[in-house]
Amino acid sequence: MAKGENIYKRKDGRWEGRYPKARKIDGSIHYGYVYARSYRVVKEQLLDKKAQKPFHYTGEIKEFHGRFGEWANLWLTEIMAPNIKESTYASYSSKLQVHVLPSLENRALKKITALDIEKLVKRLAHSLAASSIRIVFRIVKSCFEAAKERGYIYMNPCERIILPKVNKQKVQALTREQQRAVEAESKKTEQGLPILLALETGMRIGEICALKWEDIDFDSSVLKVQRTKQRIALPNLAGQRTKIVETIPKTVNASRSIPLSQKIKEALLHWKKQSNSEYVVTANEHSVEPRTVSYRFERIKQKIGEELSFKME
Structure with a gap:
């Protein structure tokens, strides 16, 4: 258990999480509890509980x-930030x-x-x-x-x-001809790898940017989505308007395993041999951010001369 988390392993093998649900008349805290088979699920549930009901006071009314x-x-x-x-x-x-x-x-x-x-x-x-x-x-x-x-x-x-x-x-999907054109252009350079990943796995752009080689099991042909990357706004900080953060996926279901097709597996193996980074998608051996991948996709669309409504998200 990390300090201050209030997450415990029970004797029956389940994980138990505790969160402040209400304050009694005498000032003591009434707690609520969540249970799950994994630590990660309990932690996600606690975050949801704390965000939905930050802290319900039932005692003396203040002005x-x-x-x-x-x-x-x-x-x-004071109320939302810690949770x-x-x-x-x-x-x-x-x-x-x-x-x-x-x-x-x-x-x-x-x-x-x-x-x-x-x-x-x-x-x-x-x-x-x-x-x-x-x-x-x-x-x-x-x-x-x-x-x-x-x-x-x-x-x-x-x-x-x-x-x-x-x-x-209604989302307009690529036609087979358009997808073949995008794939052909994406295979030409390493910059097209994230586009291939999106087409073959359905991963979100932030998940692709946060993907590491350790997340891919080439023997089992399985890729695990375990984190996401995004640029966030920091309106209160002078001189730094935005910041890149890497976190666990937003929901429990977003953490998932994806089987790899032979096509994307071969592409990943090819670029892995030339990589010196822990991240799969890079620029000058450094991980990239979502808008960089979006720019790359726009350039590919221009090269193949297609007016595609499809966007990477």
């Missing part, structure tokens, strides 16, 4: 007379600062109403897609819910707000 901006900062740094990944924290922080605080920062937390939230949603509709509005809205709603749980507000102004409908677009 909060500050502005929404002050509460949002407190919620994010979520750095990339998630950066995402929350960026979305609050860019999309929410310009409208609500200086408003008293207690005086924000459902009408204010409706106006915020309408304003966001001018610049964001419906799916993105819903993401921002979930963050705002969670922020208000934490204030409600602590007795700082009586009602969550985000309740019963009607959000824009998400129109799901």
Whole structure:
């Protein structure tokens, strides 16, 4: 057990995780528990529990007379930060600062109403897609819910707000001719390897960038997805707007084993012989970031002269 994790191995072979669920009248903590057969699953479940319900106070109600901006900062740094990944924290922080605080920062937390939230949603509709509005809205709603749980507000102004409908677009796949053209061009240089991996395995671009040679079992022809890489925004740090982070996949199901086709196995073996890095996809022997792979794919599309709507994600 790592220090402060509250994860234990039980006598029956299962792992048990403990998280603060509520605070009793006498001030003591009431804990909730999760169980699983593996340490990783329990850790993921604890992260989800802590993020969904940061800490529910049932004791004495305290007063909060500050502005929404002050509460949002407190919620994010003191309540959420210890329980979520750095990339998630950066995402929350960026979305609050860019999309929410310009409208609500200086408003008293207690005086924000459902009408204010409706106006915020309408304003966001001018610049964001419906799916993105819903993401921002979930963050705002969670922020208000934490204030409600602590007795700082009586009602969550985000309740019963009607959000824009998400129109799901059908993903257009490559035709067989287009895929053959992309594969042929990708095989010419090492820079095409991540594109081949995406086509053959269905891996996400961040997973490909974080893939290491140790994750591939060539004897069994199996590849294990165990981590992902992404660039996150750091809006509060002067002089450094973004940062590359490497973490475990976002969900338990994202950690998976993928069988390798003979085609991609041969390509990987070929480039492994020439590699001096622990990472599979590199640039000058250093691992690359997702947008570098995206640039490579755009260049391949230009070379084959195809107007492809397909994008690497």
